[in-house]
Amino acid sequence: MLLNAHRGPITPPRPSPGPCRRASTGTGRRSPGFTAEHHVLLAVIGQAATAGFDVHTWQLPWAMVDYLSWQGHWHDLAAVQHGALAAARRLGDITAQADVHRAIGQARLRAAFLG
Numbered sequence: 001m002l003l004n005a006h007r008g009p010i011t012p013p014r015p016s017p018g019p020c021r022r023a024s025t026g027t028g029r030r031s032p033g034f035t036a037e038h039h040v041l042l043a044v045i046g047q048a049a050t051a052g053f054d055v056h057t058w059q060l061p062w063a064m065v066d067y068l069s070w071q072g073h074w075h076d077l078a079a080v081q082h083g084a085l086a087a088a089r090r091l092g093d094i095t096a097q098a099d100v101h102r103a104i105g106q107a108r109l110r111a112a113f114l115g
Helices: 032-038 036-051 056-071 074-092 094-114
Strands: none
Touching: 032 036, 036 056, 036 074, 056 074, 056 094, 074 094
């Protein structure tokens, strides 16, 4: 929501007990956290899918849509959204499925025309 306040909110799962970092307060198209951890976040999404954490598997890509799009990482955007779609289908969450389909379409369109 910090990257794009116009997107509808999601309800993330409750955090597990233990230490956690405070949320970033940065806004805008350049997010040092996303940039520095780009490949780590992609790996975490893959691990969430492998471990059966379906909510995380669609919500993490949801949180990265704007960053990946603004940075021109359309192939990464499409790749993580395909896993997100499978997770949303397993959960039976049609709202999430619709949002994921939109992101896949956006990624494919931009990849085709912009690179």
